Amino acid sequence: MEVSDALIKILEKSHQQAIDGDTLSMDSVERFMEEKIYELTHSMDTNCVAESL
16 A cells, blocks of 8 residues: 555545544644643652652
């Protein structure tokens, strides 16, 4: 599959999700990204995931 074909498939899926009302707010996306960045940049105590080391 070429890059352009893959991009077209992604855009078609995204368009269909928007048409179906299956979207996220920017606040939700930003909160998810902040949490993911935190998870990736902070060491976690495996016994208590709620607290960093």
